[in-house]
Amino acid sequence: MNDEINYTNNPLHGLGLQDLLTQLVDHYGFETLYAYLNINCFKTNPSIESSVKFLKKTEWAREKVEIFYLYKYKNLPRVSSEQFALPPRKRIIPEGQTPREPAELSLEDAERVREKQAQKAAEHGKTKHYQNSKPDRYW
Template sequence: MNDQVNYQNNPLHGVSLKNLLIELVDHYGFEILHAYLNINCFKTKPSIESSVKFLKKTDWAREKVEAFYLYQFKSLPKASGKQFALPPRDRIIPADQTPGEPAVLSLEDAERLRAKQAEKTAAFGRGGRPQRSGQHHSQRSGQQSSGRPAARSEQRPPARSQREETTDKHDKPASGTKVDPWAKAKKAAE
């Protein structure tokens, strides 16, 4: 059985990050890339060199750009299942799928897409997590329905005077003496 995987059909095969960025910037420009990908290296003093330097250091951003290259610029169908969990360079593109023409993108479409994503995030509640049925956001974060923090008397440590009473006086060394941090463990082993 052949252990090597054939990545020849992946459009990223043999394309350096710099060449990939040059293609994207020549076709779309930095403004469109920032609008769709929301990566700051495409907004603040953008250049190919600085973007390559950032993307080489930052895996999540590089994978985001590579996925954009595959599915917007090369117009391949979206990956599914196990392939989606892999980084874009490691994905196996079926032989029957061939790259198409680059998608037509605009700043207006990017704004609509961001608004749609914001609505989706708001619908899922705080932190992008779906709310559990029958449980409100305020109940999960330790607040009562009145908006005040819930009482947490069971979780508070005892008051200082109570702590001092419970500690053993023999545990505290006399001032100026050296403390053996393993003394208790040695006594327990004997």
């Protein structure tokens, strides 16, 4: 019962995946969702029904959409470090934090975000050192 009380402090509590997607698509459209989330169900023959079907089967994609819903569409402040590791539906929104107007997003902004992420990934790859990549001796 205590868990039930905690989850009511989350905008995802009681919200079905189809309703969540409908809200996102009505506000942003499939093109913007694909640009920000890079999930193919928003690009190839997109529909609410096919997206729901895919997201129900694919946990990582569903969580990505739920995080987008919480922090872009509901425009909540960043999650605390304790809550970061939890799936979006299990996160507890602190008292006093209420959803705000949806973030204004553009395709140009999405491209800048992707470029920034690609640059970080490239930098991370450059600094990564592999230990024991070659055996000390060959048999």
